[in-house]
Amino acid sequence: MHRNHFPIRRQKLAEQFGEHKIDAFFVTSAPNVRYLTGFTGSNGQLLVFPDEAYFFTDPRYRLQSAQQVNCKITIATGPLWPRVLAVLNKRKVRQLGFESHHLNFWNYQSMRAAVSLKTELRSVTGLVERLRITKSPEEIQLIRASVETNSAAFEQAVKAIRLGMREIDLAAEIEYRMRGLGAQKAAFDTIVAFGERTALPHAQPGPTALKRGQLVLIDMGAMREGYSSDMTRMLHVGRAPRKLREMYDAVLEAQLAAVAAVRPGVTATQVDQTARKVLRTAGLDKLFVHSTGHGLGLEIHEPPRVGRKDMTRLAPGMAITIEPGVYLSGFGGIRIEDTLVVSETGCEVLTQTPKLLREI
Amino acid sequence: MHRNHFPIRRQKLAEQFGEHKIDAFFVTSAPNVRYLTGFTGSNGQLLVFPDEAYFFTDPRYRLQSAQQVNCKITIATGPLWPRVLAVLNKRKVRQLGFESHHLNFWNYQSMRAAVSLKTELRSVTGLVERLRITKSPEEIQLIRASVETNSAAFEQAVKAIRLGMREIDLAAEIEYRMRGLGAQKAAFDTIVAFGERTALPHAQPGPTALKRGQLVLIDMGAMREGYSSDMTRMLHVGRAPRKLREMYDAVLEAQLAAVAAVRPGVTATQVDQTARKVLRTAGLDKLFVHSTGHGLGLEIHEPPRVGRKDMTRLAPGMAITIEPGVYLSGFGGIRIEDTLVVSETGCEVLTQTPKLLREI
Numbered sequence: 174m175h176r177n178h179f180p181i182r183r184q185k186l187a188e189q190f191g192e193h194k195i196d197a198f199f200v201t202s203a204p205n206v207r208y209l210t211g212f213t214g215s216n217g218q219l220l221v222f223p224d225e226a227y228f229f230t231d232p233r234y235r236l237q238s239a240q241q242v243n244c245k246i247t248i249a250t251g252p253l254w255p256r257v258l259a260v261l262n263k264r265k266v267r268q269l270g271f272e273s274h275h276l277n278f279w280n281y282q283s284m285r286a287a288v289s290l291k292t293e294l295r296s297v298t299g300l301v302e303r304l305r306i307t308k309s310p311e312e313i314q315l316i317r318a319s320v321e322t323n324s325a326a327f328e329q330a331v332k333a334i335r336l337g338m339r340e341i342d343l344a345a346e347i348e349y350r351m352r353g354l355g356a357q358k359a360a361f362d363t364i365v366a367f368g369e370r371t372a373l374p375h376a377q378p379g380p381t382a383l384k385r386g387q388l389v390l391i392d393m394g395a396m397r398e399g400y401s402s403d404m405t406r407m408l409h410v411g412r413a414p415r416k417l418r419e420m421y422d423a424v425l426e427a428q429l430a431a432v433a434a435v436r437p438g439v440t441a442t443q444v445d446q447t448a449r450k451v452l453r454t455a456g457l458d459k460l461f462v463h464s465t466g467h468g469l470g471l472e473i474h475e476p477p478r479v480g481r482k483d484m485t486r487l488a489p490g491m492a493i494t495i496e497p498g499v500y501l502s503g504f505g506g507i508r509i510e511d512t513l514v515v516s517e518t519g520c521e522v523l524t525q526t527p528k529l530l531r532e533i
Numbered sequence: 534m535h536r537n538h539f540p541i542r543r544q545k546l547a548e549q550f551g552e553h554k555i556d557a558f559f560v561t562s563a564p565n566v567r568y569l570t571g572f573t574g575s576n577g578q579l580l581v582f583p584d585e586a587y588f589f590t591d592p593r594y595r596l597q598s599a600q601q602v603n604c605k606i607t608i609a610t611g612p613l614w615p616r617v618l619a620v621l622n623k624r625k626v627r628q629l630g631f632e633s634h635h636l637n638f639w640n641y642q643s644m645r646a647a648v649s650l651k652t653e654l655r656s657v658t659g660l661v662e663r664l665r666i667t668k669s670p671e672e673i674q675l676i677r678a679s680v681e682t683n684s685a686a687f688e689q690a691v692k693a694i695r696l697g698m699r700e701i702d703l704a705a706e707i708e709y710r711m712r713g714l715g716a717q718k719a720a721f722d723t724i725v726a727f728g729e730r731t732a733l734p735h736a737q738p739g740p741t742a743l744k745r746g747q748l749v750l751i752d753m754g755a756m757r758e759g760y761s762s763d764m765t766r767m768l769h770v771g772r773a774p775r776k777l778r779e780m781y782d783a784v785l786e787a788q789l790a791a792v793a794a795v796r797p798g799v800t801a802t803q804v805d806q807t808a809r810k811v812l813r814t815a816g817l818d819k820l821f822v823h824s825t826g827h828g829l830g831l832e833i834h835e836p837p838r839v840g841r842k843d844m845t846r847l848a849p850g851m852a853i854t855i856e857p858g859v860y861l862s863g864f865g866g867i868r869i870e871d872t873l874v875v876s877e878t879g880c881e882v883l884t885q886t887p888k889l890l891r892e893i
Contacts, residue, residue: 342712345708374593
C-alpha cells in the first residue's frame, strides 16, 4: 500500500466525526491502526484529529515506525497512555471517540480517571471497520494475490499427501509451501482433519495418520502484505461412498446457490438463507452449525458476517467467503469454501481451485 | 494435562472468592478458560461457582467440548451471553467478578444492561493469572519438551542456511522443522533478521537475502500442547568484526548475570536491573530498549514481566525468559534469550543451545 493512501483514509475517517459528535478518535485496534497508518507492529495506538494524526509506540518500533508511518510519532518508554493523555490535554479535546469493542474495561477506567472531566468519552463502534468493509482496487489486488498463492500451495500439498501422513504433517507442509510461494505466513492456523475428525468444524491438526478410505478436510489461507484468503477443500482417499457423495453434492449445491445470490443490494442474511434453504431441502440444515461466510481483509474475520442476522447490504468491493458445511458426528463433515469479491453486477469468485470432491 | 487437574484448579480459584467479595467469577480470557477447563477452541466462556462450573460455547465446538471439558456444558446458537445470563439469574448471583482486562467496554455495558440491578459487577484482575504464574511439574514438563523441540529445530535450520536465502525462507524452514519435531505450531511469528535489520527488535522476516559478512538474528519458540518456549540466538556469516564481538560479549555478560540473579525471593525488577547494570558499564544501556524478560506458559507473554516496574517476587515453578538486547540503528542488534524455570535454590536454564556467537 502506497504511503499516501493513509492520509486519505484518515481524512475519510474524520469526515464521520460530525455524525458521531466527536472532535477526535482514539484507535486501539491493531488492524485499524494498520489500515490508517501502515504500521505493521504489535504495539501502536493512534489519535486522529481532522487536521492531524498522532501515532504512539514503544522503543522497539522506533526504526520501523519511522519507515512506515507518516504522521506525528511519539516513542513512549513504558505505557503509551500518558503520552496520549498529554496530546488530549494540549489539544483540549472535548469529545473523544474510542473503540469500545477494542478497549478493555480496565483501560477504559484508567482513561476515564486520567482525562479531564471536561472531556467526554464516547463509545463508538465500527467507524474504521465501515471504511475497511469496501476494499480498494489495490486491496483487492492483494487479496487476489493471497488467493492465488493459497491455491498454488494447496496443489503442491495435495501432491505431497501420502498414506500414513499425520494431520499435523500435512498442515506443516501446507504452511511451508505457502511461504515458499510468497506468503508472509498462514492467515490462520491451517485446519487439516482426516476421517471422522472432519466432523469437528474447527479441528486442530493432530497425530491422526491418513488411511485408505478416509475423507480429508483442508481449510487454509495465505497472508500477503497483511491481506488474507480463505479456502476449504475436501479430498477422499480412494472412491468415496455414496452417502458421502450425496452429502458433498448437497453442500456444493448450497455453496453454488449462495455464490449465485451474491450481488450489490442483496443483504448478507439473504445470502446465508440461500445456502440454508438448499440444505433444508436435502434434510441437512440441522447439521449446518455455523454462518455461510464472513468478510476478510486485514483480518481473517471482519464485517460483514454472512449469517442469520447481518442486514448489511452487499456492495461492490466487499470481500467475503462463502463456506456452507455439514457435520455428522461419528461419520464426517463436508465444507466447501471460496473467497470472492462483490462486483458491480454480481461477484467474482477469486478462488480458482476446482470444487469437485477430489479422489486421490 | 489430565482431566482431573481442571476441577482442582477451579477449586483453587474459588478459594480466592472471599478475598475479592464475589460469589462467582466470569472467565472470558481464552488461555484462562483453557487453564480451568482444558478447552482448546477459540470461543469459550466459563462461569465458576465454588460448587460448580458452567462452560459456554457454540455448535462448532459441540463434539470437541464434550471430549475436553468436564463441567456443565451449554451449546449456544448465536451469542453466548444470554445463556450466561440465564445461569446468573437462576443462581441469584449477588456479586459477580469479571476479568476487566479481558472484557471490552462494549461487552461490559451489554452485561451491565442485561443482569439484574441486584447483581454487582466487580472488576477483578489477575485472579487466574495468579494461579498460572506458578507452573506444576506437569506444566514444566510441557515447557521443557517445547524448549527441546525448539532447540532441535534451530539446529536443523542452521544446517539449512545458505547464502542468498531470504529471511522469510529461513523463517518458513524453522517453523516447518519445529512441526516435524512434534510442535503443534510456532508459539509466535518467528523473527529472522539479517544484517542491519537485526537492529529492529521485532523485525518481520522479509525478502532480504543473506550475504557474506552479515549478522543473523533468530528469535523462535515452539508450542507443544499449548505451552510455549522462547529462544533468541545470533549467527554471523564468516568472521565477526571486533565491534560486533564486543557488543555480543556485553549482552552475553548481561544475560548470564541476569540468569545468575534468578532465585526465589528476588524481585523481577532486581533481575532486570542486573542486566541493565552490566550494559550500563559497557555504555550500552541506552540501546537496551525493552524488558529483560517475561513469563511464559499458555501465553508467550504472561506474568511476571521481568522489567523495570514488576515487583513480583520470584518463586519456584515460575517460567520466564531472560533476553537482554542492544540495537544500534544502521549497524545491527544483538539479543540472547533463554527459557528458564525458577527452582528451590536458583533456576534451571531449560535452553541447552550454546550461547556463543556462532560463525557459519
